[in-house]
Amino acid sequence: MTTAYYCMGGGLGHITRFAIFCRHFTLRPALLTNCGLVRSGMIKPDAGPIMIPDEADSIDLDSFRTWISNAIECCRPDTLIIDAFPGGILGELCDLPALKGIKCIYLARILDLSAYQSRLNGALPAFTKIYRIEQLGDEQQNWLQTLQAPVEELTLPYNSRPVDEKSYHIELPYNCWLIVHSGSIDELEQLWQFACQTAEVEELSPNFAMVSPGKKPEFLPETVAHYNCYPADSLIEQADRIFSAAGFNIMQQMKGRREKHLVMPMKRALDDQFLRCRLANQR
Known part of the structure; x- marks a missing residue:
């Protein structure tokens, strides 16, 4: 077969x-x-x-x-x-x-x-x-x-993935807020601003890091670590908070850890991240 x-x-x-x-x-x-x-x-x-x-x-x-x-x-x-x-x-x-x-x-x-x-x-x-x-x-x-x-x-097992050597050898800074996204530079910058504004509103001073494909975005300060690795399971596990869009995979992966997941739904041609976010908030 x-x-x-x-x-x-x-x-x-x-x-x-x-x-x-x-x-x-x-x-x-x-x-x-x-x-x-x-x-x-x-x-x-x-x-x-x-x-x-x-x-x-x-x-x-x-x-x-x-x-x-x-x-x-x-x-x-x-x-x-x-x-x-x-x-x-x-x-x-x-x-x-x-x-x-x-x-x-x-x-x-x-x-x-x-x-x-x-x-x-x-x-x-x-x-x-x-x-x-x-x-x-x-x-x-x-x-x-x-x-x-x-x-x-069918619930896919997002928490039983094999060890990824790259991400499992990376140690995030203490009290780290991690931005996770594979979209455009503009979307990455929106999530970066979202994370910064959240810290400002809450009067907190976390360490920031970002994981995304490709080179480090120019808008990130030198002090902010950037990781180009896939998958990023270990980084997500270590982070104190996760900032992301509302794509299927990250929403599934964070389903049991919603208290540390902050979501900014993005417009997509064929997906409806806003609906996914609303349905998640109803649970």
């Missing part, structure tokens, strides 16, 4: 979820991804083969459908696990002939449903199972029922 995993989307969220899902189910599937950090070699997923579209393959919907079809034909999976976007990130999986005879499983997390549905033009894959991996809004939950597949709750 051969399994492939569809893992398209920006940032680190999709590829992080891929790693945790595969570890949970002891899978080593073929991986279809456009993650820039996989492309650059910074992240080396435990998968085989790994298929990454070129820029020309992603230039428009037709080109991307062709690439996806060829990738599926290349690995000939019995099962395709589709992360986050049931019809593909652009709608490329709708009415896709290459999926005929393939068992499709959908990992359902929060979507900006109206924005996502505007990308769909055709029938979604016929799913044999849906894993709901977080609480959804009522509208999306009702839509999920129309897909006519059994829905199973």
Whole structure:
């Protein structure tokens, strides 16, 4: 039996979820991804083969459908696990002939449903199972029922990840407030200002640190440590407070430690971090 995993989307969220899902189910599937950090070699997923579209393959919907079809034909999976976007990130999986005879499983997390549905033009894959991996809004939950597949709750084990040598050899400063984010420089600066303003309001003087891909942002003072490591589990464990956006992974990871987690939801094209934050606050 051969399994492939569809893992398209920006940032680190999709590829992080891929790693945790595969570890949970002891899978080593073929991986279809456009993650820039996989492309650059910074992240080396435990998968085989790994298929990454070129820029020309992603230039428009037709080109991307062709690439996806060829990738599926290349690995000939019995099962395709589709992360986050049931019809593909652009709608490329709708009415896709290459999926005929393939068992499709959908990992359902929060979507900006109206924005996502505007990308769909055709029938979604016929799913044999849906894993709901977080609480959804009522509208999306009702839509999920129309897909006519059994829905199973799945809580991914974010607190049972293997030791990462890089982060586990880093010791944070005493009383450290850590900013964790893999987004743009502008978003990193917003989180930095959020952390500074929180310290000012509370009349505290913590040590600050930041973990994010790439080089240290220029706006950070020299006294603030910056770490370019992935994953950052050890740093998160050591920190006295965590400042982040409201992406799926960090919200799952911090679910049992909400007292030290301060969240600034960010606007996303297909995710709804504001809804995720509201639902978390209702629990």
